[in-house]
Amino acid sequence: MRILVFLHSFEPGGVERVALRLCKAWVDRGADVHLVLGRADGAMRCEADGLTYEILANDKIATAHWETLWMILRLPGVIRRTRPDVIFCAGNSYSIVSVMMKLLLGRKCPPIVAKISNDLERADFPLPVRWLYHCWLRIQAHYIDRFVGMAPPMRAEIAGATGLAADRVSIVDDPALSMADIHRFSKPRTQSQQRHRFITAGRLAPQKNYALLLRAFAKIARDDDSLTLLGDGPERPKLEKLATDLGITDRTIFAGHVTDLAPWFAKADIFALSSDYEGVPAVIIEALAAGLAIVTTDSSVSMRDMLRGGRYGSIVETRDLDGFARALDHIRSVALDTRGMRSQAERFTVEKGGPRYLEIFTKTVDGSVRLTSTPKER
Structure with missing residues (x-):
């Protein structure tokens, strides 16, 4: 299983910390994990010890203030070169990159599994902004192959917000600790x-x-x-x-x-x-x-x-x-x-969540192959 994970940087954050721990757990179980970062900044770089990763930073350009656009511009080339079996989207803030990969690469884009890392109702938003955000969630459902919630109550929340059938939503108790x-x-x-x-x-x-x-x-x-x-x-x-x-x-x-x-x-x-x-x-x-x-x-x-x-x-x-x-x-x-x-x-714990994610990746990749192959290929 070749897994590509992309993060903006090593800056401290719950989403990024969990992603790094999962990468290590998958490597320990024999997966080929390729970690891609937009820049090398951040205090969590030491947590990537033992992982294979590459930095997309350009010494002549400071990308911190437009890191999402930078990732969108550079990641397609990495995907074409490394040809992963599956892409892991580590949290809500990275979903726009995932959607853009599907739009830019089309059928050549591997299946994407996205973790929902934050509340989807967003009652803190003004009503017009909340309506636009909920529309964006339904757009994501057309491009992301599978969503993962971090606790059982999130299954209904994700299905309701995206309009997806429940069988496209998996649950893995958030592997926040070891x-x-x-x-x-x-x-x-x-x-x-x-x-x-x-x-x-x-x-x-x-x-x-x-x-x-x-x-x-x-x-x-x-x-x-x-x-x-x-x-x-x-x-x-x-x-x-x-x-x-x-x-x-x-x-x-x-x-x-x-x-x-x-x-x-x-x-x-x-x-x-x-x-x-x-x-x-x-x-x-x-x-x-x-x-x-x-x-x-x-x-x-x-x-x-x-x-x-x-x-x-x-x-x-x-x-x-x-x-x-x-x-x-x-x-x-x-x-x-x-x-x-x-x-x-x-x-x-990551000991429980890591293997569960690998099962989900395998299921998603197998389902994608069945959907995209010709009758002869099947």
Whole structure:
């Protein structure tokens, strides 16, 4: 099985990290994986050790600001040269490249398997933009051979949004962690006494709605409580100012980007996710593995499946400030089923997801051959 995977760069991101882990898992199982990157930038380059990859960067042209167009221009030549059996589209943000490959290469384009990595409803969009986005999803369905959702509830969501029959949608629990990661996160945590240590992790961007978290924390924080935000992004100055305005600067830590969440989670008590929308957030899986109390917005169609309907955490409507604050305060006294939480996290490992993807690739390639070959070739 020759698999081509394309990414814009090694810049940190959940979609890219999972894609690199899957590539390694497929290589370990004997697949021929060719990784293509638009540029070499990014802190995750070390995670590609052992993989065969090529960089499409041109030393004379800076492509970071138009990386999608750059990939569309350069990838067809790579596909013609390497002749993969299947192309893996790692997430929603790469779908336009996949569609363009089908348009540019026609019947010479290999089948494409695309992972849906984010919410498809996009209630955060204004109505006209949302309508256009839903039209775009239905256009994708004409060109992408198979879609993969990251948890069982996504099957109906994907089928409904794209207009596809359910048999063109597969489900693979998002392989966000390895079993080694599960073991690292599940090490005994240091226990606090009266104070509680709240933590969150993710890019400081509008999607995450960290302003909601800061306001909720300000409402319920006790003298010795603390809130740590792991991650960086364009909203950091605005959020730091909000923390000052709310009078919680002395209890709020903006730690910036970190490469390993496990040591930070080991010193925390409560994980909070305040996003407006998500796919299957890896940080929730990591919090489950760490046995942290969890408070999250209902930002994903898969959230209740991940937390067993609220058994492993508190789920609040998106943008509900008072409800989020009450949940943060209440979760302090909730008894945790840490063994069950870890078992739930083990669903989402690359050891389970990697082989499942290879089965899907084989099924997709076989189906494509049957559809495109002549009766004599069959």
